[in-house]
């Protein structure tokens with residue numbers, strides 16, 4: 001199987017790039033953040049008041065995860081319950097970032113990701129794909145853009161303009177800091193990752209860049 005790893009900063013456009021590239025290649029794309037989000041939904045259902053290592057260990061023990069696709073939409077089913085429509089809730093964004101640092105949970109997610117990569121030609125997108133999950137990926141990209149460009153993209157996506165540009169910029173800097181400084185699997189380019197700074201590039205140009213890098217490596221699709 002051919003595995004492409006894409007990691008990168010918040011707002012770097014890595015999800016859009018992963019989808020676009022996968023479409024061009026006829027590959028599957030796995031949004032790994034959605035799996036952490038699915039775990040957070042199932043954890044919320046337990047109504048636990050606090051989060052500690054023992055609790056996460058018990059939680060992870062009897063969890064069964066199924067991923068399936070409906071067109072472009074990646075479903076996450078945990079113990080038979082489809083959580084897909086809840087994945088983007090704000091409460092889930094916060095809870096997923098609280099439970100994702102626990103090693104026992106990351107290990108469970110890692111196995112799901114590895115299993116997917118073994119079964120399919122895929123573009124896998126996340127934060128630690130090239131460095132931890134798929135160290136032997138055929139090619140690795142680390143996507144970034146300047147803080148201002150990433151904040152501007154977020155600001156334009158934020159349709160109701162409930163947040164100012166400066167609030168978005170501040171939030172983005174805080175998330176970068178948390179991602180880069182957490183103890184377990186911090187966000188950083190793998191040693192052999194190709195850095196793609198797409199500050200001044202369109203999506204098509206970014207996809208082209210990745211395809212050219214693949215061709216240069218002799219990856220024939």
Ligand code: DC
Nearest residue numbers: 032033034036096097100126127128
């Ligand atoms: O990419 P996202 O916002 O959907 O990710 C949700 C959470 O999961 C985020 O807090 C970081 C975590 N995550 C992670 O730790 N490792 C990944 N490979 C993907 C996401």
